[in-house]
Amino acid sequence: MLTQTMITESPRRPASKAARGRPPVEAQPLGGSIELMGACLSFARNVEIYGEGETAEYLYKVVSGTVRTSKILADGRRQIGAFYLPGDMFGLEMGEEHTFSAEAIADAKVLVIKRSAVTALAQRDSDVAHELWTLTGRELHRVQEHVLLLIKTAQERVAGFLLEMAQRERESNEVELPMSRQDIADYLGLTIETVSRTLTHLAATAVIEVPSSRRIVLRNRAALARLNG
Amino acid sequence: MLTQTMITESPRRPASKAARGRPPVEAQPLGGSIELMGACLSFARNVEIYGEGETAEYLYKVVSGTVRTSKILADGRRQIGAFYLPGDMFGLEMGEEHTFSAEAIADAKVLVIKRSAVTALAQRDSDVAHELWTLTGRELHRVQEHVLLLIKTAQERVAGFLLEMAQRERESNEVELPMSRQDIADYLGLTIETVSRTLTHLAATAVIEVPSSRRIVLRNRAALARLNG
DNA sequence: CGACCATTTGATATGGATCAAGCGATGTGG
DNA sequence: CCACATCGCTTGATCCATATCAAATGGTCG
Numbered sequence: 001m002l003t004q005t006m007i008t009e010s011p012r013r014p015a016s017k018a019a020r021g022r023p024p025v026e027a028q029p030l031g032g033s034i035e036l037m038g039a040c041l042s043f044a045r046n047v048e049i050y051g052e053g054e055t056a057e058y059l060y061k062v063v064s065g066t067v068r069t070s071k072i073l074a075d076g077r078r079q080i081g082a083f084y085l086p087g088d089m090f091g092l093e094m095g096e097e098h099t100f101s102a103e104a105i106a107d108a109k110v111l112v113i114k115r116s117a118v119t120a121l122a123q124r125d126s127d128v129a130h131e132l133w134t135l136t137g138r139e140l141h142r143v144q145e146h147v148l149l150l151i152k153t154a155q156e157r158v159a160g161f162l163l164e165m166a167q168r169e170r171e172s173n174e175v176e177l178p179m180s181r182q183d184i185a186d187y188l189g190l191t192i193e194t195v196s197r198t199l200t201h202l203a204a205t206a207v208i209e210v211p212s213s214r215r216i217v218l219r220n221r222a223a224l225a226r227l228n229g
Numbered sequence: 230m231l232t233q234t235m236i237t238e239s240p241r242r243p244a245s246k247a248a249r250g251r252p253p254v255e256a257q258p259l260g261g262s263i264e265l266m267g268a269c270l271s272f273a274r275n276v277e278i279y280g281e282g283e284t285a286e287y288l289y290k291v292v293s294g295t296v297r298t299s300k301i302l303a304d305g306r307r308q309i310g311a312f313y314l315p316g317d318m319f320g321l322e323m324g325e326e327h328t329f330s331a332e333a334i335a336d337a338k339v340l341v342i343k344r345s346a347v348t349a350l351a352q353r354d355s356d357v358a359h360e361l362w363t364l365t366g367r368e369l370h371r372v373q374e375h376v377l378l379l380i381k382t383a384q385e386r387v388a389g390f391l392l393e394m395a396q397r398e399r400e401s402n403e404v405e406l407p408m409s410r411q412d413i414a415d416y417l418g419l420t421i422e423t424v425s426r427t428l429t430h431l432a433a434t435a436v437i438e439v440p441s442s443r444r445i446v447l448r449n450r451a452a453l454a455r456l457n458g
Numbered sequence: 459c460g461a462c463c464a465t466t467t468g469a470t471a472t473g474g475a476t477c478a479a480g481c482g483a484t485g486t487g488g
Numbered sequence: 489c490c491a492c493a494t495c496g497c498t499t500g501a502t503c504c505a506t507a508t509c510a511a512a513t514g515g516t517c518g
Contacts (some may be wrong), residue, residue: 093366133362147379
């Protein structure tokens with residue numbers, strides 16, 4: 001069994017701190033008509049936003065911070081389904097229940113939108129319906145990519161992960177990782193030690209630089225892409 | 230690199246043989262309004278239905294036989310995305326291109342539906358739109374389950390696969406596997422040898438019975454479910 | 459400063475991959 | 489009708505990537 005990060009239910013901190021370190025989200029083409037009608041909530045680091053199995057009453061959009069969705073298997077192993085950065089929507093479900101749980105990785109602000117309102121709107125407005133569908137389709141695509149990651153070697157997974165993260169934080173070579181090594185490991189289906197060793201190895205071969213554990217510089221993108229398979 | 234099954238582009242055989250061995254498909258609640266407007270095509274074993282990267286002009290519904298979707302990685306490894314049995318729809322894409330290719334595993338008949346017709350219809354009819362969305366959502370759920378399979382041990386993957394297949398062929402304990410060991414291996418992210426060994430082991434421990442290589446009897450579902458994690 | 463985490467590093471174990479035969483069906487040509 | 493090639497599958501022996509177990513390091517906060 002893998003060692004799990006203990007989820008410490010730390011008390012909510014004031015929202016003022018949550019927006020730190022990431023620019024405000026510009027209006028997205030997707031969700032343009034949706035995002036108007038939600039309330040904005042703050043969640044402190046490691047606080048659960050919703051739990052697996054709870055009824056899916058809302059869908060969410062990250063304003064600041066980072067959110068992870070995860071699932072705990074019977075024997076305690078944890079699988080992380082996705083990381084959501086500012087601008088990403090999450091929590092949209094087809095069934096009545098959330099199939100994963102969601103937690104804030106760093107203090108996060110999320111826009112909360114009532115599901116019933118959106119689906120009702122979608123019934124009349126085919127554009128909204130199309131947006132919802134697109135959202136699900138995008139998610140599908142992401143998960144398919146995730147499957148492709150999981151059949152690869154440790155190096156390839158880590159390389160793929162870094163490229164994925166780099167792609168998302170505006171095409172820079174500096175990647176700020178908001179999640180712990182354990183989170184990365186549980187996302188990639190590896191152990192924390194293997195993730196660490198692989199990063200060390202990539203650094204040793206000058207493919208990346210690791211100035212601090214949560215900050216990574218991509219020195220040789222081509223090599224990473226090659227490793228990615 | 231994994232050894233790949235050679236895809237022999239055998240010539241199309243007459244459709245009469247394709248329906249063998251599986252009862253005709255009853256009308257599904259989903260797709261009720263969609264399936265009326267398609268043509269029915271036949272594909273021989275191992276014939277490609279569409280290729281990765283081709284423009285997604287149609288979506289498909291399996292009438293008889295079995296279809297697999299797959300992707301070949303740069304180094305030759307193959308990942309199978311899904312197996313589609315009679316009644317299942319596949320090939321629905323959000324983008325303009327197919328992200329996987331699709332081949333018939335056994336001689337198959339598939340209903341072919343023009344994408345543009347469906348999306349046009351969806352624009353006016355919110356029920357059709359909802360059907361499309363549901364279809365994508367169901368697919369998303371399947372792929373999420375696939376991810377969960379891929380982080381498990383070989384035993385757990387094979388057990389999970391068998392349960393999945395059993396669930397789909399009307400809740401019987403007899404599972405007829407239409408796909409080869411190589412297909413199963415590429416679906417589960419294992420080698421053909423490991424799949425074979427695992428099945429042998431499950432048979433040795435009386436969890437299953439393997440009267441012929443393509444036919445499996447689940448003797449102890451509880452044990453399988455336990456192995457499934 | 460000292461306690462507590464997260465992360466790295468090291469030593470060893472192991473599950474599954476790889477390499478290599480063997481086996482049983484199915485089909486083909488002599 | 490039988491010898492023989494072929495193909496899909498199984499079985500065996502060995503190797504290696506990653507897990508596991510254990511300890512050291514380093515950063516953060518009271």
